[in-house]
Amino acid sequence: MRGLPLKVTSLLIDMLKYLPPADNHTPENKEAVKHSNQAIAEIMDADIIVIGAPLYNFGIPSSLKAWVDHIARANVTFKYSEAGAEGLIKDKIVYVAIASGAIYSNGPMQPYDFVAPYLKSLLGFLGMTDLKVFRAEGTAYPGQAEAALQKGIDSIVL
Numbered sequence: 452m453r454g455l456p457l458k459v460t461s462l463l464i465d466m467l468k469y470l471p472p473a474d475n476h477t478p479e480n481k482e483a484v485k486h487s488n489q490a491i492a493e494i495m496d497a498d499i500i501v502i503g504a505p506l507y508n509f510g511i512p513s514s515l516k517a518w519v520d521h522i523a524r525a526n527v528t529f530k531y532s533e534a535g536a537e538g539l540i541k542d543k544i545v546y547v548a549i550a551s552g553a554i555y556s557n558g559p560m561q562p563y564d565f566v567a568p569y570l571k572s573l574l575g576f577l578g579m580t581d582l583k584v585f586r587a588e589g590t591a592y593p594g595q596a597e598a599a600l601q602k603g604i605d606s607i608v609l
């Protein structure tokens with residue numbers, strides 16, 4: 452609203468938007484980017500990555516989104532060329548375990564199944580295309596939590 456002071460602060464946006472190429476990092480840039488570098492180093496070191504994703508408000512928890520924002524870095528984990536986008540996190544096996552109160556893989560809630568397609572698209576974009584999703588779903592249905600969990604466990608094929 453006009454006249455009201457407005458202050459918008461986002462450390463992540465400051466870090467990523469104004470980051471110069473790594474060779475030119477100032478001490479401030481290095482400090483700002485250290486968590487991102489650490490998260491990316493962990494992924495690059497790993498052969499197998501397991502992601503737990505409880506459904507929160509039809510999406511992923513904000514902590515998982517923050518991790519995504521730290522690992523998705525232009526010219527570090529993906530790049531664009533004339534051929535299009537290329538993911539740079541290669542040769543990984545990824546397992547995504549989704550837990551949800553309701554059931555999204557089939558039935559009336561299926562149109563709200565955003566998380567599995569989102570994580571497949573995002574991680575695939577970064578190069579992680581060997582990905583399997585397992586679901587423990589319906590944990591909030593009365594008396595069905597145990598069965599939902601067992602069904603999720605039984606669906607795991609590695």
Ligand SMILES: Cc1cc2nc3c(=O)[nH]c(=O)nc-3n(C[C@H](O)[C@H](O)[C@H](O)COP(=O)(O)O)c2cc1C
Nearest residue numbers: 504505506507508509510550551552553554590591
């Ligand atoms: C803040 C919050 C939001 C949630 N939003 C949804 C939702 O949108 N859809 C859903 O099916 N379940 C939702 N749930 C239920 C969780 O996905 C469900 O309890 C799941 O089993 C959580 O896994 P956990 O028990 O390992 O934490 C929500 C739970 C919490 C705490």
